[in-house]
Amino acid sequence: MRPIHLSRSLFVLACLGAFAPAHADTVIDNANGYTLNSKNELVRFASLAFDDKGRIIAVGGANEVAAKAKNARHIDVQGKTVLPGLIDAHGHVFGLGEMLTQLDLSTSAKLADAVKAAGDYARANPGQAWLRGGGWNQEIWKLGRFPTAAELDGAVKDRPIWLARVDGHAGWGNSRVLQLAGITKDTPDPVGGKIVRDANGNPTGVLIDSAQDLVTRVMPKQTEAEARRVLDRSLQQIAKMGLTSVHDAGIDAGNDRLYRDYADNKKLTTRVYGMIGDVGKDFDELSKKGPLKTYANDVYALRAVKLYSDGALGSRGAALIEPYSDEPKSHGLLFRKSPDIYGLMEKAMRKGYQVNVHAIGDAGNRQILDGYKKLVGGTATGPLRHRMEHAQVVTMEDIARFKEIGIVPSMQPTHATSDMNMAEDRVGPKRIKGAYAWRTFLKQGSKIACGSDFPVESPNPFYGIHAAVTRQDASGKPAGGWYANEAMTLKEAFRCFTLDAAYAGQQENSLGSLETGKWADFIVIDQDLFKMPAKDIHKTVVLQTWVGGQQVFGAK
Incomplete structure (x- = not known):
């Protein structure tokens, strides 16, 4: 060549x-x-x-x-x-940079590999007061359970080490982390979260969803210099992957300041469509002048809000209408009661922001669809193209409501091929028919905005196009594709990473x-x-x- x-x-x-x-x-x-x-x-x-x-x-x-x-x-x-x-309609730019600069456990094939890697990383970084990393997946390890603090203590005992699960919806820490966070047998589960415990009620070292806040609030705050290093690494990787635009799913005021600075100094080498994380203090500050539709020749926009309905399927935090097939006592977690989440959605809508809500389980999706049904007409915000981020497990009747209400399904094809080792175990043979259901959405006329959810998955969009078309992993498994009836054509997959992703960001007239x-x-x-x-x-x-x-x- x-x-x-x-x-x-x-x-x-x-x-x-x-x-x-x-x-x-x-x-x-x-x-x-x-x-x-x-x-x-x-x-x-x-x-x-x-x-x-x-x-x-x-x-x-x-x-x-x-x-x-x-x-x-x-x-x-x-x-x-x-x-x-190519456009990634759902990623985490700073999260990717952090993964590239911290301990990466995404290739660990078994628990022992992860523990050894943690010890090696600690020895290689003697000056770090807190050791950070992520990418682990207990399903790949075939543990049948979550890892424990005691197992991590075997590698790192003198310093706190905190490792995010691959989906970001659970974290694993050693005993030092639990001590610093003040987590004991008597610590109650926070709303929208769970402290994993042993048979005696003692915390084991894994925290799910909002319970992770108990740890993150005692971590040292990231400095601006560290944030710049993280952003630089992420932008380099994004450009290498052929992504010219990314929808950053959940940014704060500090991220916004850096994006504007990079845009002003022509250092923002991918276009960023920003979603403000939640509607709290940062939203109040950033929304004073309303949505930022374009900045620095369309390099940056901040006109959406990211909210959460539930957790993730792998950690059984996704909210299901009926119990988990492999854990009949659990329905997962809805993070907020419906009136509360609807209030947050309405606050953003009234300010003129597109509302993009993370919803993975069928109960989470239903809760948010009900909210959109209730709010979109009254706020006259249908033209903002509100979105459901992930739309991963949805009842067949609720899939039709996406089109009826005008909600964009923002989906990540590689989630299907990463989750196929456990998804049907979680939801059973009936509910799986409405899971990762791209063909069903496309057939009714929905525009799917495709992304990766990096760093949960690789930011490589060709992995996503491959998964969308074949419903197989990189090794060609399973033969014929996993529920291949829901696959996309190549043209459809190409469109969902270009024009339809641009449409979901209200940018199809200039990008895609x-x-x-x-x-x-x-x-x-x-x-x-x-x-x-x-x-x-x-x-x-x-x-x-x-x-x-x-x-x-x-x-x-």
Whole structure:
């Protein structure tokens, strides 16, 4: 494979991973280009031109485009495939950066691996007062239970170590953590949370959902320098993955200040559509002037709110209407009573914000659908395209209500292939029919906004497209796909990571496709996405990433 030619200036830019000023119109030549248009048609193109402000001025054949950009510089991509930049409609930018700078347990195959990694990390970081990390999954370890503080004490006893579960809805700490947080046999479970206990009622070291707040409130606060390092690492990884826009699902005032600063200084190398986490003190501060629809040439927006209905399926925190099939005494957890969560939703709506609520279990989804039904009309906020984040396990009758009320299902395809080892155990053969039900949603006309929920899953969007199309993991299991009747076509999966993700952020007129007048957000990849075997989609490698006509990543 011949390397793509880059000018010296572009090579330097790729290495820096930052914006540089554009000077003239630019034409991308000799492209094997694909984009959707506003009619949902898959369009081919050979050339793409954009102006010095990063707006597309022509897309099509070489001669046609050259005629509209006569004095442009030309970049030959030598027949490589060019696609619109991909959009992750649900990620956690700072969480990704933290995972990249802390202990990562996502590859630990068994409990012993995780314990050893914790000990190694502690020895390698003697100056850290608190040791942090995450990514563990007791389902992969085949424990049949959660890990314990005593097991973690075997690796780290002198300092607190706190490790988030892969979904972020549970945390595992050693005995020092429990001591510092003041968690004892007499500590009550907080509303919306659970302290996992042994047969004698003693805390075992794992805290679920809001119970984690007992620990996080005694942790040292992150410094701005640390936050900047975290954001830098995350942005580098995001650009490498070919993501040109991310919907950040839950930010605070400090995150907002950094985003604006990075945007002002042309360091924000992906577009960020921000969701304010909850409607408390930070919301009151950030919403004084109302939603921020666009900032710094559409690099940043802050016009949504993120709320939570329930927990996650893996930790049995997702709220179910009927008990868990594998734990008949538990229904999971609704975080708030309906009047309370509806009050929060209405507060955000009255201020003009899109409301995006995390709901995984069928009870969680039903509670929030009832709230949307009650509130959307009265607040006249239907045009804001309120969303359900995850919409993971939904009754068949409630799926229809998404379309009726006008709620966007914001879903993560890799959740299905990550959860298939336990999901049916949790909910049984009947409820699983409404779980990860992409085809059912699409058939009724819902637009699915696809994402990954990184760092819960990899931020690589080609993993998501692969999962959406095959319903299989990277090893090709299970044969034929897991409940393959709910799979997407390749075109649908491509759309849910482009135009429909942009639609969910109210940005489809400027992002999501390569059309005249839109931003020149695009990627160059090593394979033809629309001709390669579906089983190999996850192997796709991004060679270049461009945002607003400026290259922010180039493979070495």
